[in-house]
Amino acid sequence: MAGLNIENLTKRFDDVEVLKGVSLDVADGEFVSLVGPSGCGKSTLLRIIAGLEEQTSGDIKIADRSVAGLRAADRNLSMVFQSYALYPHLSVAENIAVPLRMRRLTATQRLPLVGRLMPGARIQADTISQDILTAAERLEIAHLLDRKPGQLSGGQRQRVALGRALVRDPAAFLLDEPLSNLDAKLRVQTRVEIAQLHRSLNATFIYVTHDQVEAMTMSDRIAVMMGGRILQCDTPEAVYDDPDTIEVAEFIGSPKINILPLTYGTDGQLSLFEQGLGLRGTGRIDGAVSLGLRPEALHLATENAVLRGTVAHSENLGSEVFVQVDIPGLENRVTLRATPSQRAFLRVGAPVSLGFDALAALVFDGNGHRVRGIQVAPRSATEVA
Amino acid sequence: MTRDWWKHLILILGVIVVIAPFYMMVSYSFKSPGEIDRGEGGFFGRQELMIDPRCVALRDPSRDDIAAAADRFPGQSERQIRDALMAEAEVECSMHPVVFNYSKAFTEAPLLRYLLNGVIVTVSIFLLQVVVALPAAYALAKLKFWGREAVFGLVLFCLLIPVHAIALPLYILLAKLGLTNTYAALVVPWTISAFGTFLMRQFFMTVPDDLIDAARMDGMGEFAIVWRVMLPTAIPALLAFAIFSIVAHWNDYFWPRIVVTGNRDLFTPPLGLREFKGDGDGSFFGPMMATATVIVTPLIVAFLIAQKRFIEGITLSGMK
Structure with a gap:
């Protein structure tokens, strides 16, 4: 687990400036929501943090170490996608195992069929299946481990995606609108569960949403983004009661x-x-x-x-x-x-x-x-x- | 009579046109040469016992044979012994036309060897095509790089080039490299498939970007993504491509005929058919059609097995 510092980040797609100098410090163990209307650059910011997109200028530090030029795989971050992005051909257990297999097994140990015979592979496989079971039990999906993603409901898939993210011990969790494909009732329930998960893991969460209710209910701090800038980053109470600008006041609060x-x-x-x-x-x-x-x-x-x-x-x-x-x-x-x-x-x-x-x-x-x-x-x- | 009867009529006519050659092929493979020449016997022929004249000719007894057989026919003249031996040979050489045709197919030419060559060539071509086309298709569908559209345009352009147009330069190239009459000559020119790249690219376009990003977050490199994520999700499209590729190269007569000039050990099944082309002494249509039937059977069986997924692959309905 680690904190995260974003310094003066900009991103340009051709001649459109999507991020116009974003700075944000996220403390270790903090739950920060990036909230804003669609097109405000919040998903782009998250993808740049993840390493899936490269910034035009500015720097990102994870645990006080600059990650400039590091591949997504080497940043030790976990991400949950809006579409869950589960591997359709793998079972739930195999889906959750992927990040562990890619990190703990050598290339030869990962080979199909013969990989299992490589020295040390058996011990690793045992610890991996133990970790999968722990993660699955935490999310109450242990009974689904043998199913394929196609046989799961939306809420179950969402849990598997969470499981895949938390099965290893990442520096931070990045969540990109993970609740927007769920129905209203399940969304309220999962909202509570994610907040509880954050408390019990005591991990750093960066949560992107366009839904201010999610941001208000779950976050330690909310960063309200509009037009490629963070307009205000403060506790939910402060953002609601004491907004810095009229845009923030208008965006947060329903009605x-x-x-x-x-x-x-x-x-x-x-x-x-x-x-x-x-x-x-x-x-x-x-x-x-x-x-x-x-x-x-x-x-x-x-x-x-x-x-x-x-x-x-x-x-x-x-x-x-x-x-x-x-x-x-x-x-x-x-x-x-x-x-x-x-x-x-x-x-x-x-x-x-x-x-x-x-x-x-x-x-x-x-x-x-x-x-x-x-x-x-x-x-x-x-x-x- | 439904209003769409004319559609069915057109389809039935089409089916007849497509099926007729297969009907002739299978039917001829059952019939005796006489029935083929006279066009009698229906589909299966009458399956009367026939005598293989070549078999009999080969058993034409020599003087030594007659002397050796003298014990079995005591008190008979040489002439009578010879006739008796000939009669025996005719009995041994008489068989049903279907047995004649199919046994000839396998004995006259090393058909099993040709079939094995066909398997080696088509499978190597397909595997190498996959090794090249999948990463290329992935790059063209999902990676952003300068000139991507131009490269894809070139792929489409390559689809328009007929094989026959580049056959001669290719042959000269292989000949200068000393590769004619090798498996390499049969395989290498086909390893880069513009069609495969195009087909797989179109399929990969339908794979959600999030899935690839998730794989990157999970620690996969780009090649790992191709083989561990894209390949398994693209199985239906790959099967469709497999059918196209394997059918095309299994049935190819043109290219093997060009690069395999002498060595019969390298003949592919279609080249094997030439063995029954009688030059002076008439053609062996029965065995030839039996060979043809043997050659097409694996493809038809494979297609029937993969039919459902094959159609899925062509309609590109994989992920959604």
Whole structure:
């Protein structure tokens, strides 16, 4: 097990720059998710770490040793692919055995038929089958060892792919969207299992996903990637509650964060629809200021709130209700998280007033950067209504 | 009558055209020379006992034979003894036409030797073709290198060159190297198969890239990937190629005829057929057709066994 350092990595395919200077440090035993929309370069980054793709510039260190120019096979990393990539002609046991056979047996010992007769081959074969059994038992696939991948369900194949990755002791595990081919129920279950596996192996995991729920639930840290850069790399809580940019705030969180246009008065007051919000900026803020409010930061308010509109649509998830509200003067609907008991007030077409928690308000400048140091006026510390 | 009856009609006509020569071949291999000449006897011939005139001629008793046989025929003249011996020879040399044809096929020419040569040549050609074509196809399908499309274009171009166009230069090359009348002359020119490279490349294109990347992560080199991952997944396509290659070279008459000029030990089965080409004294169609039947049987059996996978391979439906 080892840590991993990525320094200023760039990658260019012809004239398209896919990675534009990515730096990331992953500590030993850490679970880091690379999350971002498709085409953001996260899979390319993972493939460069694995050694399957060569970087244009920059360096990667595994356990403080540069792996520049090393083949994928020599980097001692394990990878789980989205399509599982099991060898269709080999049984489950043989699939799991491949990385061990390629590393522990000599070329002559690997020969078909005669290889078994080579000196030392028998002892090696015994330890290999012992290791396969240990890995299979850990993943509860010991009863499938004789089957071919074609006879397995998606979830079982996924486990075999995991087994093939963890049967040896790699410096780090690389996982490329391993759950995206599973059905929703199995995905939730496997998510928990992978997180537990990470805890029990205490290994370094780098996990690529486009699904922010996977990233939020499993990771020690999330690296949000967009347009070939890492926009923010921090704990799931920090990325959610304290995003650095409007892109991160919009990408992380479901339903999406509400973005409202603000005006920044000369006196430092931030106002929405010409009404002061009790929020005061310090110093200069460039461009059009906007306010980010998570659906759970909004709540139903009594009369005279700044945000007033009508219910356009509501989604009842059982434990909570997401309500989309049309607000005159806003292009996009505002999403509110309500409790099921409030559904009576939230029929489509019903007028609603929304208040919000000023402490949870996120202010961004015209370039999408977060504006910190927003002061909350005492009178409205808890509610602007 | 279904609406598609005309399709079946066309197919049946096609089948008749294809089957007719085989029907004639098998039928002739059963018949006596007389039946073949007169076109009688249906498919199997009448299978009446016939006398092999050559066998009888070979047993024409000499003076010593007659003297030796005098004890068995006491009190008879030399002339009578001779007639009696001839009658015995005719009995021994009479057989059913089918037995005659097939025993001639194996005794007149060393057919087993020719069949063995055929096996040696076709199997060596196929194995060497696989050794060359699989890595080439893998490189053309899955590796990125400068000029890959141009190289693949050349492979396609090579598919268009007819064998006969390059036969003469090839022959001269082999002759200058002193390789005519060797197994090498029969095998070496065919070891690089543009068709095999093309077919396998098309199949490898359907193998997911992830599988190759997984093999690389597992510690395989590129050649290990070809033999341990690509080859086993490509078995159906390889079988299809095997049929094409083996049929083409097993049945090839043209090339062995050019490079094997004297040494009959190197004759392949089709060259063996020439042995029954009677020059002055008529042709031995019965034994010739028996030989032809023996030659094609292994191929037909192999095809029937591999039929299902063969069709899979041609339709390139392997992985999905």
